Amino acid sequence: MKTAVYLHIPFCAAKCSYCDFLSFPEEDPARHRSYLQALAREMGLWGCKLRAAGIEVSTLYLGGGTPTVLSAADLEDLLAACRRLLPLTRGVEWTVEANPCTLTREKISVLAAGGVNRISLGIQDLNEERLALLGRRHTAAQAKQALLACKDYFPSVSADIMAALPGQTTEALLATLAAVCELGPDHLSLYGLQLEEGTALHAMVDAGKVSLPDEDMALDMFCAAREYLQRQGFVHYEIANYARPGHYCRHNLTYWRNLPYLGLGLGAHSFWEGKRLANTRQLERYQRELAAGKLPVTETIPVSRRQEMEDTMMLGLRLREGVSLQDFRQRFGLDLTAVFAPQLARLQNMGLLVCDEEKVRLTAEGLPVANTVIAEFISF
Numbered sequence: 001m002k003t004a005v006y007l008h009i010p011f012c013a014a015k016c017s018y019c020d021f022l023s024f025p026e027e028d029p030a031r032h033r034s035y036l037q038a039l040a041r042e043m044g045l046w047g048c049k050l051r052a053a054g055i056e057v058s059t060l061y062l063g064g065g066t067p068t069v070l071s072a073a074d075l076e077d078l079l080a081a082c083r084r085l086l087p088l089t090r091g092v093e094w095t096v097e098a099n100p101c102t103l104t105r106e107k108i109s110v111l112a113a114g115g116v117n118r119i120s121l122g123i124q125d126l127n128e129e130r131l132a133l134l135g136r137r138h139t140a141a142q143a144k145q146a147l148l149a150c151k152d153y154f155p156s157v158s159a160d161i162m163a164a165l166p167g168q169t170t171e172a173l174l175a176t177l178a179a180v181c182e183l184g185p186d187h188l189s190l191y192g193l194q195l196e197e198g199t200a201l202h203a204m205v206d207a208g209k210v211s212l213p214d215e216d217m218a219l220d221m222f223c224a225a226r227e228y229l230q231r232q233g234f235v236h237y238e239i240a241n242y243a244r245p246g247h248y249c250r251h252n253l254t255y256w257r258n259l260p261y262l263g264l265g266l267g268a269h270s271f272w273e274g275k276r277l278a279n280t281r282q283l284e285r286y287q288r289e290l291a292a293g294k295l296p297v298t299e300t301i302p303v304s305r306r307q308e309m310e311d312t313m314m315l316g317l318r319l320r321e322g323v324s325l326q327d328f329r330q331r332f333g334l335d336l337t338a339v340f341a342p343q344l345a346r347l348q349n350m351g352l353l354v355c356d357e358e359k360v361r362l363t364a365e366g367l368p369v370a371n372t373v374i375a376e377f378i379s380f
């Protein structure tokens, strides 16, 4: 059996103005190292369980936060700990998230030599003014250099780009995409800005200092971007993700197919043995519990069969391929079209969903209102 493992590195060079992820602006190597020690303990505990159950790790994803805020030596130790403590499969997809302002040639070569074969680079935009507004620490030139350097070392390079940003027009987004595409990424994630309460950007919008594009404009951006990227040879395989053939993110496919995965690190979540688990979000407690040999899980929620079916729809409909009727039947012993008959009838009538003999998936008309369609499958 195979599974996916996520490792959370909760440190960044600085806090971006829009970010509400569990990450701290922390560049103190001593604090990094004590966290990494705890993370290695957690990997050791789970690694033993996986080996005992004969389960191998087929995708490993180091995210955050900014894993590349760690020093080259710490990254090297972390990768060695992953190889030593986790039962990685041959051909494991091993991704590391990177921020252009923290990525050096030395770190890139440490990552490549340590087994990493996929980089997810947070570029977000190539407009200097907007990068500054977002609180990004890198310039457009640094982002481009980082992408080019990664292309020399990794078989798969992904870039994160943001849309619906303050002051951004469709033309500006297309210009960023064109400049990024010229550098030859294999995968692109295109996320709309989510204005989260408590962030600096939220306060700026509240105070009327900046304004966001309205819904129609945002929709126009996504449609234009989609058309452009498809013309460039990218497959639109998930609502926010595009890939060249053979470069889908296998790790994220595990989430979208609602399959089991482990999340290790501060505040990380898992879906394991029919339960949703969450680690503590308190750094001191995380380190204390692991020092005492205990897993730092603070929340364990059993997932009912009905809930699992709904989650499978909610996540699977994000994929352009949709949800396979056969996979659903094999997993739950039930016919998807019978379980969700009322929702399917309603959404098909509205032209938002299509159901053939093999799959249920969003139509082109359903795509812009995907969240509303998906919400139909959740009972509260």
Ligand code: SF4
Pocket: 011, 012, 013, 014, 015, 016, 019, 020, 021, 023, 064, 065, 066, 099, 122
């Ligand atoms: S680099 Fe990423 S995780 Fe860190 S503050 Fe910025 S958006 Fe958040």
